[in-house]
Amino acid sequence: MNVSTLATRRRIGPREFDFAREIAVMAIVNRTPDSFYDRGSTDSLDAAVAAARRAIDEGADWIDIGGAKFAPGPPIPVADEVDRVVPIIAALADSGAVLSVDTFHAEVARAAIAAGAHVVNDTTGLRDPAMADVVAETGAAVIVTHSLAAPRTPYPSPRYGDVVTEVVAFLRERVAFAEARGVASDRIIVDPGHDLNKHTLDSLELTRRLDEVTALGHPTLVALSNKDFVGESLGRPREQRVEGSIAAAAYCVMRGARIVRVHNVRETVDAMRMIGAIEGWREPVFLEHNR
Structure with missing residues (x-):
């Protein structure tokens, strides 16, 4: 496994990672009534904080907190999104975990960082230039994700000539944009955006050729968990995709x-x-077998 030297050692919030030999597990906590997987089970503040602390106990290095999903639907007022995510971040500020806010609103990102978030997870690829400015001004890290649609907007039947080539070109351009706005190169993470405005064959191709994404030289995040490309590949409903998700990861x-x-x-x-x-x-945790 070749990993670029640019991508190896990173301090993100309270944690230092050597990505030449470490894998960070990011746990998803969505405080939304219509979340993709948990269907609103962590919509209340207490439930969301408890889920995050449980994930940390189970070994998560990182908690990703969202208050509005990317998928199509009515817009969420910025004030409501702030009210959903900021109290969770504040409650976890002493947890020792990396905290990211999953948002495409610069105002939400700024409030979350002020409350203790270390990373902005922007699934729009910094569509709003103000997001890059917030990241640059605060010194937070940022996840730059490939997607085509505006947030909460349908994008039916996406088509690519070569999905991997186009995703890599998009990420390269958006990384350059972030750097031009003052975001430090060592604060940037990339995500090819499995299933975001992509069909199953696209997501499988991205997985198969992921080394072309990692060759960009920034730490690469993959968000595969229980997604439709896993379900369609295996013929499994959402609640039966754990094994396929882990295999893909x-x-x-x-x-x-x-x-x-x-x-x-x-x-x-x-x-x-x-x-x-x-x-x-x-x-290994211990050594007993045939000793």
């Missing part, structure tokens, strides 16, 4: 991904730690 890690965004934390943590043991990045 492991495949991506072997091609250079270093951050995996997941719903099923304990299972994914074990899978990533097993990869680490096989690669010699970490020692």
Whole structure:
């Protein structure tokens, strides 16, 4: 596994990662009534904080907190999104985990960073230039994701000539844009955006050729967990995609991904730690067999 030297050592919030030999597990906590996977089970503040702390206990390095999903639907007022995410971030400020806010609104990002968030996870690829300015001004890190549609807007039947080539070109251009607005290169993470304005064959192609994304030289995040390309590949409903999601995450890690965004934390943590043991990045917890 070749990982660019640019992408190896990073301090993100309270954590230092050596991405040459570490995989960060990012747990998803959505405080929304219409979230993709949990269907609103963490919509209340207490439930969201409890879910985050449970994920940390299960080994998550990172908590990604969202108050408005990217998928089509009516707009969420910025004030409402702030009210959803900021109290969770404030409650977790002493957790020792990396905290990111999943938002495409610069005002939400600024409020979240003031409350203790370390990273902005922008699924629009910095569509709003003000988002890059907030990241640059605050010194936060940013996840630059490939997508085509405006937030909450349908984009039926997306078509690509070569999806990987086009995604890589988009990410390269948006990274250059962020740097031109003053975002430090070592604060940038990229995400190819599996299933975001892509159909299943696109997402499979991105997975198969992920090394072309990681070759950009920035830490690569993959958000695969329980997505439709997993379900369609296996013929499984949303609640039966854990194994397929972990297989896809492991495949991506072997091609250079270093951050995996997941719903099923304990299972994914074990899978990533097993990869680490096989690669010699970490020692087994104990040694008894045939000793």
